[in-house]
Amino acid sequence: MIEPERLAFSNIKPQVPENGAVKLDDITVSFEKTAHGCAVYLTAQKTPVSFVRLRFCVPFPTGTRFLGDAWERSYGDLSWQGMNASRIMPWYCLSHHEGQTAGYGVCVRPNAFVSVQTDSYGVTFIADVRNGSHGVLLGGRTLKVCEIVSEVYADCSAFEAAKQFCRIMCTDPILPNEPIYGGNNWYYAYGMSSHEEIVNDAAYISALCENAEGVRPYMVVDDGWQFAHDVTTCNGGPWHKGNEKFPHMKALADDIKAQGCRAGIWLRPLNTTDESLPAHWRLAHRHEVLDPSVPEVLDYIKETFARIAGWGFTLIKHDFSTFDLFGRWGKEMDYRVTEDDFTFADRSKTSAEIVVGFYKAVLEGASGAYILGCNCIGHLGAGLMHAQRIGDDTSGLYWERTRQMGVNTLAFRLPQHRAFFDIDADCAGLTAKVDFAKNRQWLNLVAKSGTPLFVSVKPGTLSEEEYRVTAEALCQNSVQTDTCEPLDWFDTVTPAHWRINREEVTFDWYTDDGKENFGYHVE
Structure with a gap:
């Protein structure tokens, strides 16, 4: 593992010396300043290289909360948490304290699997540059490992900051020309x-x-x-x-x-x-x-x-x-x-x-x-x-799985929507084994989230009311112009309070009633 000298953050921006480089035997790690951070390059002649570890000094005050991403799909496990120096946060993390949000991550399509760790005194990036489970053999080739980016947001919500930071990490998404649903x-x-x-x-x-x-x-x-x-x-x-x-x-x-x-x-x-x-x-x-x-x-x-x-x-x-x-x-x-x-x-x-x-x-x-x-x-x-x-499978058998996987991934990866790609939080499994009163809420949330809605339903199995509700949800989702934001995502892994367009909505993901409360309107 290559551990270059510490690079200090100033206003959360990495300070990288011109033509800065760290050398060990035939291995060189070098840096290049960019608009939002720095690009990291690796060269090695014969030595297999497995990991590159980069540490940036940026102290975090007591009470800071952190949100990370996932390596592939999420598994109902995304959340804002307090400081945990052992926590591995793939690709990027957000910190939030007293109304200020900062993002630390790497631009999309890096040439390494990059994770982030935070502690009281800094941010550590670990780049897995292995080939399978063994060190990569570069043979003198210079590899652009990744481009580290960071930004601070003080005049918007953490959710809006997350959306903006995703757009820094990805400037070239390919998006469908019309809604997928x-x-x-x-x-x-x-x-x-x-x-x-x-x-x-x-x-x-x-x-x-x-x-x-x-x-x-x-x-x-x-x-x-x-x-x-x-x-x-x-x-x-x-x-x-x-x-x-x-x-x-x-x-x-x-x-x-x-x-x-x-x-x-x-x-x-x-x-x-x-x-x-x-x-x-x-x-x-x-x-x-x-x-x-x-x-x-x-x-x-x-x-x-x-x-x-x-x-x-x-x-x-x-x-x-x-x-x-x-x-x-x-x-x-x-x-x-x-x-x-x-x-x-x-x-x-x-x-x-x-x-x-x-x-x-x-x-x-x-x-x-x-x-x-x-x-x-x-x-x-x-x-x-x-x-x-963006998340592991929902279910046509167990409501608890849809609640755990679907609601969590929609809430915490929604900032990636239309920034990285269109996000798909997975289907509403409309079967007799899942209480429709609960599935109705999932239908309504996804339908009005602006993200793709898919339903799994056997023809002829819906009641007249269930058919009407499902049809309304699909028709709503056919244009995908709505906006959606979780409001209580700091407090729970399964947000229940959302802003859909300009209306605040409360969902009941747990009790047998399963009724939505659409009684709060915000101008």
Whole structure:
């Protein structure tokens, strides 16, 4: 681990000497001033480098609160907290004290997995530049590790400061030209579906959106269509055709569109059951996972996404790549994103570089279709994905999971919306196993959040009142011009008090009543 000399903050801005550099044997870490901080560069001839640790001196007064992000999706665990020097905050953190908010982070698409830690005397950035679990072999190449940025906000709320800071970290998002919303069959079908059932789903979603003022909804075909489908697991490809229940994928996309919906689809692109693919395309320690550091694999990925777009699917949701590559969910990672003993085939690149290369191949191959990432690394995907599933799965079985995962991720990652990408806090699973009075609140919040709303609902299962409420929510979300802000996010991991447009709204996420209170209006 390289630990350069301390760099002092002045007004939370790093003071970096011109042409400053720290050297150790054949390793050099150098710095370049930027508008909001500094760029960090790493050069090494032969020595494998695993981590770069940078410390900035900035004292925090007693009572300061901190908010961090997540490596990929969040898991109901985002929150403002007091000082905890052991807390790992991926990508960036915000501090707040007596009306002043400061942000510390790295610009999107860095060439390292960067986490932040804070203590009473400073901010520490740890950049994981490994290749898998071993040091990267740069061979004399100069790597731009990351660009550290910081800013102070004294004249706005912490939420507004978070939004502004996200726009500093990402200046080049790619955003959909029209709202993404509609139906996804996962939370009632859970992988058990067919061509005919999807077409019926599309007809039902289209009818629910009959009065939508915006663009037509999507009907997303989730796991279960693939040739190698196994009902016991979310398994992988090949993705060249559907199974016996989905015999004609182009015809399916056409039939979805004939019902008045746009066609979307899910896949797990790095996981394969295809034994004909060459051994050197695969991770050595995990035979079923393709190695995106191999150029031929990236060509294969491009061909896969081009094929699916060619079938007529204009929203492609790709899933599981972070778990497939690193063997851990985001909640299991600390400052090291993996502990598996492995390297990629190309040892000269960092894991972060390899992941970004994979995302670029997906976008290029998709031929203009919208990309929705799930179990993807948002900070590496910003600018390469149109939308991102920002939290772990909600549920069509248990309300508590929707409350835990959905409400938390919407509240605490909402500042990333339209700054990094469109954020997707996941579906409302409208099934008989979940009290509709509670799901109704989730529908209303997401519908009026300005972010994508997807519903999972089996045709014909909604009562007349439930149908009306669901239709209103989808139609509201078809334009996505609303604004939304959690008001009690300092006090809870599940905010109940929100400002939606100019109205303050209180939700009851816990009791059996499940009734919203729309009685507070703020001019």
